[in-house]
Amino acid sequence: MGNINNFAYVRPENVAQALDFLAENGSETRIIAGGTDLLVEMRQGTENFKYLLDIGNLSELRFFHTGQNGVEMGPLMTHSWLAESEEIQDIAPFLAQAAGHVGSVQIRNRGTVGGNIVTASPCADTVPPLIALDCKIKLQGVQESRWVSLKEFFTAPYETVLAPEEMLTAIAFPRLSGYRFGFVRLARRQAMAKARMSIAVALDLQGGTVKDARIATGSVLPTPQRIESAEKLLTNEVPNPELLKEASKQVAREMIEYSGRRWSTPYKEPVVATLTERALKKALGVN
Amino acid sequence: MVPITLQVNGQEVKAEIAIHERLLDFLRNELKLLGAKEGCGHGECGTCTVIMDGQVVNSCLILAVQAHGANITTIEGLGNTEELHPLQESFIEHGAVQCGYCTPGMILSAKNLLDKNPHPTRKEIQRSISGNLCRCTGYQKIVEAIEAVAEGRKGR
Numbered sequence: 001m002g003n004i005n006n007f008a009y010v011r012p013e014n015v016a017q018a019l020d021f022l023a024e025n026g027s028e029t030r031i032i033a034g035g036t037d038l039l040v041e042m043r044q045g046t047e048n049f050k051y052l053l054d055i056g057n058l059s060e061l062r063f064f065h066t067g068q069n070g071v072e073m074g075p076l077m078t079h080s081w082l083a084e085s086e087e088i089q090d091i092a093p094f095l096a097q098a099a100g101h102v103g104s105v106q107i108r109n110r111g112t113v114g115g116n117i118v119t120a121s122p123c124a125d126t127v128p129p130l131i132a133l134d135c136k137i138k139l140q141g142v143q144e145s146r147w148v149s150l151k152e153f154f155t156a157p158y159e160t161v162l163a164p165e166e167m168l169t170a171i172a173f174p175r176l177s178g179y180r181f182g183f184v185r186l187a188r189r190q191a192m193a194k195a196r197m198s199i200a201v202a203l204d205l206q207g208g209t210v211k212d213a214r215i216a217t218g219s220v221l222p223t224p225q226r227i228e229s230a231e232k233l234l235t236n237e238v239p240n241p242e243l244l245k246e247a248s249k250q251v252a253r254e255m256i257e258y259s260g261r262r263w264s265t266p267y268k269e270p271v272v273a274t275l276t277e278r279a280l281k282k283a284l285g286v287n
Numbered sequence: 288m289v290p291i292t293l294q295v296n297g298q299e300v301k302a303e304i305a306i307h308e309r310l311l312d313f314l315r316n317e318l319k320l321l322g323a324k325e326g327c328g329h330g331e332c333g334t335c336t337v338i339m340d341g342q343v344v345n346s347c348l349i350l351a352v353q354a355h356g357a358n359i360t361t362i363e364g365l366g367n368t369e370e371l372h373p374l375q376e377s378f379i380e381h382g383a384v385q386c387g388y389c390t391p392g393m394i395l396s397a398k399n400l401l402d403k404n405p406h407p408t409r410k411e412i413q414r415s416i417s418g419n420l421c422r423c424t425g426y427q428k429i430v431e432a433i434e435a436v437a438e439g440r441k442g443r
Contacts, residue, residue, distance in 0.1 A: 009289055009306040009352055032353070039309070039348040040329040052306070056353055080342070104418020105396065107330055109342040110349065191417035192331055 007047075011054045015140070018055055018167060023142040026164030029053050033076055034110035036103065037119050061114070061169060066091065070174035075114020080105070082113060082126065091175055094183035094200055095129040101185055102126070104192050114168050117150070122157045123219045128200035129183055130173065131216040131224050138170035145169070151216075154223035179204050182282030184275050185218075195219060197272060199251070199279040203234070210234045215247075215279075220255050220272055227251045230276070239284055248276035291355040295320070296364030304351045311335045311346040313354075314361060322362035322391040326420070333419035336392035337361050343399045343418075362391035365398065373436050374398055381432035385423040392419045397433045407437055 010029075012018040022029060028050040032038050035056070041047050055061060055076070062076040066087055082088050082099035089096045102108050102116070102125050116124045117137065127150070135150040139162055153160050162168065182201040187193035198218035204211040213234035215227045230250035237243055252273040256265060281287060288303040295318060302317060314320045314337070326332035328347050335347040338360040366372035374394045377383070384390050393416055400407055400415035407415070412433050413426070421429060 007306065009350075011352075011355075032350075035350065035353060036330060036345075036348050039350070042307070043328055054353060057356075103330065104333065105399075105415060106333060106336055106343050106345045106418045107348075110344050191414075 007050055007052050009052050009054065012058070015055075015058060015060045015167070015169060018053060018058065019140060019142045019165075021051075021053060022165045022167060025051050026166075029164070031055055031118075031167065033115050034078065034112045036107050036111040037115060037121075055167070066175075068175065070172060072170055072172040073113070075117070075168045075171060076112050077114075079103075079108035079111050079113065079116070079126070083108060092129060092133055092173070092181065094181035094202075095126060095133070097183050098125045098129045098185070098198070098200065101187075101190075101195070113171060117153070117171070118160065118162065118168055120154050120158045120160050120223075122222065122224070123195045123198070124224070125185065125195055125198065125218070127224045128198050128216040128218040129181075130171070131226060132181075132200040132202045132214040133173035133176065134214075135171060135173040137168055138172070139163070139166045140169040141166045147172075151224070151226055157222055176202055176204070178206075179212075180283040180285070182279040182284075184279040184282065186271065186275055197268070197275055199272075199275045201276075201279040201283045203280070203283045205239075205284070208238050210237055210239060213247075215251060215276065217251065217255075217272075220251070220268075221258050227254050229254060234280075239280075244277055244280045244284075245273075248273040248280065251276045289352050291352060293354050293356060294358040296360060302351075306350070306352060308351045309347055310337070310339075310349040310351050310354050310359075313351040314346060314359075320361050320363050324388060324391070326388070331420070332389075333392045333396065333416075334389050336395050336419060338395055338399055341399075341402070343396050345418075360395070362395060365394065372398070374401075374433065377432040377435045377440075378429070381428045381435065383424060383428040383432040389419055389421045393421065393429055397436075400433070401437060405437065409434065412437070 030049040031053045033056050061074040063074040065072045079099040079102040083096050116126045131151045136147045139146050179202045185195040185198035187195050200216045202214040213231040215230050218224050230247045233247040252269045292301045323346050324334045326334035330345040330348045336343050337346045339357050366375050396416045396419050412430050
């Protein structure tokens with residue numbers, strides 16, 4: 001591989017060893033799991049680290065538990081697993097669907113949900129559904145660990161609150177019983193294309209009334225976000241075509257409010273609204 | 288240099304490798320297995336596809352050190368000129384090979400699909416090779432070649 005910097009390869013035997021290493025060398029270390037993003041970066045020769053810490057074989061980070069309250073899983077679960085797991089398809093079908101859109105079969109077999117989160121790309125496919133699920137992630141250091149809400153994890157594109165000595169060790173979300181889910185992404189084609197924009201929706205519909213609405217966006221704002229002003233428009237209302245349109249337009253308005261009117265706005269404004277409307281309709285099972 | 292041990296096409300291989308060496312480089316340069324090729328070099332074209340622990344992967348996106356302990360199958364592990372794999376035969380019969388650059392990756396993706404799902408639908412076949420680009424035959428003949436094996440029109 002051309003233009004490569006010198007770095008040392010470190011393969012810890014367990015999470016405790018990995019954390020010890022990070023406590024000493026965290027700021028000079030990159031963690032590698034599946035490597036599907038990192039090797040692209042290394043090929044470009046832009047990487048700048050002294051140590052490569054390979055956590056890919058740590059079985060402690062490859063787990064999945066589900067109970068009445070929800071799901072807890074390890075960061076090494078792959079996109080293929082998420083896409084094909086019957087439990088994920090049952091509990092959070094839109095998460096399975098989003099994971100199934102990542103890259104190609106080859107990428108999904110290696111790429112991990114933890115990597116998708118930590119890399120913090122604005123277009124990470126699994127992140128909007130996870131945010132709609134109110135996902136929390138465990139950031140572990142040698143001394144202490146903390147649970148952080150995923151929607152507060154991202155501070156800017158490719159930037160997060162993860163400290164150099166910390167590592168993502170668990171991903172958890174509650175079981176949203178009775179909710180309906182929708183996920184829509186816009187990309188140039190179905191395979192091997194990054195999402196230009198994506199919308200994940202979770203709706204709790206009781207007796208025809210929306211009791212809880214969650215709308216999470218990818219690549220709409222600088223970081224994946226919930227759009228609360230649009231969610232409020234739907235809450236305690238009976239959905240009708242006008243209401244869905246209005247809530248969808250609100251998502252586009254939030255985008256413009258944040259970013260201002262740009263050269264791309266005449267395109268993005270109606271597209272974001274339409275994607276949201278489609279995601280809401282998918283969740284409601286209407287056309 | 289780092290020592291690694293892995294299985295490649297059923298044989299144990301021990302080697303000392305440079306840390307930044309990719310699995311693709313290791314297979315081609317050290318083991319002289321030239322079936323997997325470098326196309327794009329960043330996981331978009333699938334011409335470097337190999338099967339690692341029962342799953343297709345892009346060998347250009349894996350460091351050789353990450354393959355320590357793994358079980359790798361390359362196209363060379365499927366068949367040879369005396370005895371072709373049914374997929375290889377079918378690709379030839381259907382004219383699913385033109386320049387041949389994508390073929391090893393295509394066949395390994397197809398094999399991986401049929402190992403897991405012996406009777407896939409056409410859609411499932413298309414999806415299974417969606418990470419493998421072909422720039423000359425088009426995909427029709429490739430899909431037909433895989434379909435023929437799946438339907439038992441080629442002995443397996």
